[in-house]
Amino acid sequence: MPGSPALTKRVASLRDKLDSLGNEILFWRELPKRRGEFKPHTTQLQLLCESLSQMQHAITEELGEATRLAPADIMKFERRILAVWQI
Numbered sequence: 001m002p003g004s005p006a007l008t009k010r011v012a013s014l015r016d017k018l019d020s021l022g023n024e025i026l027f028w029r030e031l032p033k034r035r036g037e038f039k040p041h042t043t044q045l046q047l048l049c050e051s052l053s054q055m056q057h058a059i060t061e062e063l064g065e066a067t068r069l070a071p072a073d074i075m076k077f078e079r080r081i082l083a084v085w086q087i
Helices: 005-034 036-065 071-086
Strands: none
Touching (some): 005 036, 005 071, 036 071
């Protein structure tokens, strides 16, 4: 993984963002069970959450396979995570 403490901290931050994203996806997946007004949208929410989960999983796998990350690589991961959040 990265050599410098700053890069190590940024990679840890990426992992935290991915974990947070997973929690957000879980929240939306469970929402129709907790709030009745979302029940008619259960199928749409499930499909969206599945797509977001797949995106999160792909980013997590790529990050896990990376052996050396330059700051530019980290920025690419950050942009991809932000893109998933924006959906």
